[in-house]
Amino acid sequence: MRNLLRRVRISVSVSALLALLIGLALTALVFASVRRVESHARTLQFKQEANLRINAVSGGLADAIEQLMVVNQLFNTFGVVEREQFRSFTAPLLARYPELQALSFQRLVSDAERPAYEALQRRRVPDFTITEFINERHVPAPRRPFYNVVEYIEPASGNGIALGLDTAAMTTYGDARSRSRRNGRVAATGLLSLVQYRGFHTGFLVLAPVYQRLAPQDTVRQRQRAVIGETAAVFRVGHLIHTLLGNARLLDQPGMSINIYASGSAQATQLAFSNGKAEPPSGATGALPVWLLYNYPAPVNAVFQVAGEPWFIEVAQQPRSFIDIRAGSWYALLGGLLSSLLAAAYIYNLVTRHSTIERVAGERTAALQFANLRLTEDLALRKRTEKALRLREKVIEVSANAVIICNAQGPDYAVEYVNPAFESITGYSAAEVIGKSLKSLHGAGHDQQNTEEISAALREQREGHVVLRNYRKDGSGYWNDLFIAPVRDEGGAISHFVVAQYDISAVMRFEAELEYQANHDALTGLANRHLLAERLSSAIAQAHRAGTELWVVFVDLDRFKFVNDTLGHEAGDAMLRVLGERIKGAVGEGDTVSRMGGDEFVLVLPGHPGDGDGLRVLQRIMDAVAEPLRIQAHEFFVTCSLGVAVYPADGGNADTLTKHADIAMYRAKELGRNTYQFYRPDMNASTLERLRIEADLRHALERNELVLHYQPQIDVKSGAIVGMEALLRWEHPVLGVVSPLRFIGLAEEMGLIIPIGAWVIRTACLQNMAWQTAGMGRLRMAVNLSARQFTGKDLLQSVTDALQESGLSPGCLELELTESMVMSDVENTITILRMLKQLGVHLAIDDFGTGYSSLSYLSRFPLDVLKIDQSFVRDIALGTDAAAIVVSIISLAHSLRLKVIAEGVETAEQLAFLREHGCDEVQGYFFSRPVGALEFASLMAHAPCTMA
Ligand SMILES: Nc1nc2c(ncn2[C@@H]2O[C@H](COP(=O)(O)O[C@H]3[C@@H](O)[C@H](n4cnc5c(=O)[nH]c(N)nc54)O[C@@H]3COP(=O)(O)O)[C@@H](O)[C@H]2O)c(=O)[nH]1
Numbered sequence: 001m002r003n004l005l006r007r008v009r010i011s012v013s014v015s016a017l018l019a020l021l022i023g024l025a026l027t028a029l030v031f032a033s034v035r036r037v038e039s040h041a042r043t044l045q046f047k048q049e050a051n052l053r054i055n056a057v058s059g060g061l062a063d064a065i066e067q068l069m070v071v072n073q074l075f076n077t078f079g080v081v082e083r084e085q086f087r088s089f090t091a092p093l094l095a096r097y098p099e100l101q102a103l104s105f106q107r108l109v110s111d112a113e114r115p116a117y118e119a120l121q122r123r124r125v126p127d128f129t130i131t132e133f134i135n136e137r138h139v140p141a142p143r144r145p146f147y148n149v150v151e152y153i154e155p156a157s158g159n160g161i162a163l164g165l166d167t168a169a170m171t172t173y174g175d176a177r178s179r180s181r182r183n184g185r186v187a188a189t190g191l192l193s194l195v196q197y198r199g200f201h202t203g204f205l206v207l208a209p210v211y212q213r214l215a216p217q218d219t220v221r222q223r224q225r226a227v228i229g230e231t232a233a234v235f236r237v238g239h240l241i242h243t244l245l246g247n248a249r250l251l252d253q254p255g256m257s258i259n260i261y262a263s264g265s266a267q268a269t270q271l272a273f274s275n276g277k278a279e280p281p282s283g284a285t286g287a288l289p290v291w292l293l294y295n296y297p298a299p300v301n302a303v304f305q306v307a308g309e310p311w312f313i314e315v316a317q318q319p320r321s322f323i324d325i326r327a328g329s330w331y332a333l334l335g336g337l338l339s340s341l342l343a344a345a346y347i348y349n350l351v352t353r354h355s356t357i358e359r360v361a362g363e364r365t366a367a368l369q370f371a372n373l374r375l376t377e378d379l380a381l382r383k384r385t386e387k388a389l390r391l392r393e394k395v396i397e398v399s400a401n402a403v404i405i406c407n408a409q410g411p412d413y414a415v416e417y418v419n420p421a422f423e424s425i426t427g428y429s430a431a432e433v434i435g436k437s438l439k440s441l442h443g444a445g446h447d448q449q450n451t452e453e454i455s456a457a458l459r460e461q462r463e464g465h466v467v468l469r470n471y472r473k474d475g476s477g478y479w480n481d482l483f484i485a486p487v488r489d490e491g492g493a494i495s496h497f498v499v500a501q502y503d504i505s506a507v508m509r510f511e512a513e514l515e516y517q518a519n520h521d522a523l524t525g526l527a528n529r530h531l532l533a534e535r536l537s538s539a540i541a542q543a544h545r546a547g548t549e550l551w552v553v554f555v556d557l558d559r560f561k562f563v564n565d566t567l568g569h570e571a572g573d574a575m576l577r578v579l580g581e582r583i584k585g586a587v588g589e590g591d592t593v594s595r596m597g598g599d600e601f602v603l604v605l606p607g608h609p610g611d612g613d614g615l616r617v618l619q620r621i622m623d624a625v626a627e628p629l630r631i632q633a634h635e636f637f638v639t640c641s642l643g644v645a646v647y648p649a650d651g652g653n654a655d656t657l658t659k660h661a662d663i664a665m666y667r668a669k670e671l672g673r674n675t676y677q678f679y680r681p682d683m684n685a686s687t688l689e690r691l692r693i694e695a696d697l698r699h700a701l702e703r704n705e706l707v708l709h710y711q712p713q714i715d716v717k718s719g720a721i722v723g724m725e726a727l728l729r730w731e732h733p734v735l736g737v738v739s740p741l742r743f744i745g746l747a748e749e750m751g752l753i754i755p756i757g758a759w760v761i762r763t764a765c766l767q768n769m770a771w772q773t774a775g776m777g778r779l780r781m782a783v784n785l786s787a788r789q790f791t792g793k794d795l796l797q798s799v800t801d802a803l804q805e806s807g808l809s810p811g812c813l814e815l816e817l818t819e820s821m822v823m824s825d826v827e828n829t830i831t832i833l834r835m836l837k838q839l840g841v842h843l844a845i846d847d848f849g850t851g852y853s854s855l856s857y858l859s860r861f862p863l864d865v866l867k868i869d870q871s872f873v874r875d876i877a878l879g880t881d882a883a884a885i886v887v888s889i890i891s892l893a894h895s896l897r898l899k900v901i902a903e904g905v906e907t908a909e910q911l912a913f914l915r916e917h918g919c920d921e922v923q924g925y926f927f928s929r930p931v932g933a934l935e936f937a938s939l940m941a942h943a944p945c946t947m948a
Helices: 002-078 083-096 114-124 156-162 176-183 220-226 237-247 328-398 420-426 438-442 451-459 505-519 529-546 560-567 569-586 613-626 654-670 683-700 740-750 753-773 787-791 795-806 819-824 826-839 855-860 870-874 881-895 908-916 933-941
Strands: 100-110 131-134 137-140 146-154 202-211 227-236 256-261 271-275 300-306 309-317 402-407 415-418 464-471 477-488 494-503 550-558 592-597 600-605 629-631 634-636 639-647 676-678 706-715 721-732 736-738 780-784 813-818 842-848 865-868 899-903 921-923
Touching: 002 083, 002 100, 002 202, 002 227, 002 237, 002 256, 002 300, 002 309, 002 328, 083 100, 083 146, 100 114, 100 156, 114 146, 146 156, 146 227, 176 202, 176 220, 176 227, 202 220, 202 237, 220 227, 227 237, 237 271, 402 420, 402 438, 420 494, 438 451, 451 464, 451 477, 477 505, 505 529, 529 550, 529 592, 529 600, 529 654, 550 560, 550 569, 550 613, 550 654, 560 569, 569 592, 569 600, 569 613, 569 629, 600 613, 613 639, 639 654, 654 676, 654 683, 683 721, 683 740, 706 753, 706 933, 721 740, 721 753, 721 921, 721 933, 736 740, 740 753, 753 780, 753 787, 753 795, 753 813, 753 933, 780 842, 787 819, 787 826, 795 813, 795 826, 813 819, 819 826, 819 842, 826 842, 826 855, 865 870, 865 881, 870 881, 870 899, 870 908, 881 899, 881 908
Parallel strands: 639 676, 721 780, 780 813, 813 842, 842 865, 865 899, 899 921
Antiparallel strands: 100 146, 100 227, 131 137, 202 227, 256 271, 256 309, 300 309, 402 415, 402 494, 464 477, 477 494, 550 600, 550 639, 592 600, 629 634, 706 721, 706 921, 721 736
């Protein structure tokens, strides 16, 4: 506040000072302006006054000279003018112009005429003689060629002394005489001392020529010849000018001086008149102009003509300091100063008052603004509150959740409001529940849990939250997430409770669904790994507590992969669903059936399985799976292999038991499938071996551990070797020769089949070419392709490369594909097969008959050979369907113009049957096992071979 006041005071002082300064500046400006105007006015006035004097002098002189011209005119008019005439004529003139000293007529007299002239004059003036004035005395004029004799002069009084005076010798006449006679005009002399006053008075003469009347006067010569004399006016110059100025009251003006020179400039010797005194301003004016400090108009000079002679007049004003005179500028200055001071004082007062008013007004305005702001905020807040209230009301109205407002008064806590959602959820209308007890809404007659929490919240007047099952008007139940909260009135007392009910039935269902999905296999609905782990752990704990046994059974379907690959995943899935149900139906109620993925199932058999129940369950499972299965109108026969691990003997935890059951299942597979095996510790060794194979397979190719064996293919009719099948072997440094059955699947899983497969094709081509080059004939080399290799993007390239590198004819290479490979994606298969066919290679379907091949599709494939699976060949002699199947396959192949080769021919009977039914080629141990390249070459050397 103090700062504010100080600021206000400073601002007021500054304002006043500013006003004062502005006032002074304006005053100075006005003063200077007035001074300048005044000075200008005074200069003008002075000029006027000076001009008055100049005009008075020049005009007066001109008038005086005019008198002479009048006299001169007298002579020029009359020619001869008598003395009396002259006197009477000049008398009034002289009376009117007393400053005229004299008017005279001077006659030009030649020396010859002198005696006569003097004689004549003596008649009127005795003793008349032409004289001259020397040493202040009249003496007879010496003889000269001409005399200019003063013949008349008026007034005679005071001027008579000049009568008869010869002025020809007087230098004062100068050349005024000759000038006037030459020009025929008046001419003035310079200043001279008037003899009438013994030289004490200064005067001048004005001469005007008098010519002989009627004599020509046009030229100077004519005028000089015609001249007879001149009239002259004698002026006492000081007296004359004094009289002129005095008559005009222009004399003796204080501070004004008049100087008149009978010359064109201010020559001191020609000073004709002087009146008053005027000195220029003395003292320095500094940087200020003269007009500001002094009233000093510049002297007014003028040159005027006096009878043809230039006269110079100077009128000057005595300088006066502006402070010496009473001038408007004074008033302006004083007035300005006074006004400035008054204005400053007034502004000081005004600003002080204004500041005070402004401050007060500002304070009041601020207070008003503040109040206004508060009001606006209050209004806005109120609006917001109202809006929020309306919004809340609306939200409650449109809420999908039930909202109930009940009285806070127990024990009924009467319902006062329910929203539309409550009505739609419960089926009760507002009219039916308003006024009723809140507790009645929980569903009378139903056993309600968690309602105690609501009662406690109401009783203790606090918030509460429960999940409970409510019941609608129609008796149906729903899950309800219920929040209850007290509502306080303005006084802070709890007046109501608001209850929000969220129908979470869907959430509960969703949660249950999630829980189900989290614990169950989506395909079969069986327990999944997660639930298995839970159930198994729980069963182990229970078995542990009960001291009983527990079986973990690993079930793997045999040949499921074939179905899946052949008919596609949908068929596979359908099979899994059916078999899952069958397995589940084969176990007891307390047993758990889970699916681990693929075609693997894990079962938990608690209780006393060792009592014999367990084995019965295993058999029921195998029987159930082995039941014929119809999928997509096709009948399949599927078996399964089972492995069993027993708690606590084979493991104390879920992982160990499951792993051991898996190992046992593998063993069952190895034993020919469709059987079960109980885990034995020595089974671990084969599992470890499998792991080892996996690790070593990665390096088998680079370590050159892979080799090809070749099994001959014989033409049935000729008995000649027409080709061979390349069969892969892994010469493991520790395990010895490893069958492809043990590592091809692994290689597929590990992705190693691509480089391994490429190596097989390349090696087989090179070998075939080498043999052909060696003269073993044009043999056909059959090479097996795996599913992953067939669909891989590198196949075409690797085949092309192998053919190019080896130089083998494409027709000498046959690629064997399985049914499952070609049937999984028919369109893609057709594309791939066509591209391969374009290379010129042969294409064969291997293991034909083991799976399902659509004949219509088969006809679309660009195939060359059908290879009957060895399982049918093996069973030909057993009297089963195999023989019929083989016959059908041969017939089918031939109808499709395909060659038929039977593999796995081990006996002569088999060969005879095949030959009898038109099989084209055979392959099997009956002829040769697959052998190494050297041995095969040796074999070839002893057997005929051609390419069919
Ligand atoms: N993708 C690739 N698969 C290959 C390759 N090499 C082999 N294989 C596949 O491995 C499976 C097992 O082959 P293998 O152990 O070599 O067995 C073959 C023959 O030895 C065997 N065979 C031949 N004649 C008889 C016989 O009279 N009796 C009998 N019990 N077995 C016999 O049959 C196998 C040939 O099968 P197939 O291929 O269907 O003609 C096997 O599936 C091979 O395909 C390879 O390089 N790549």
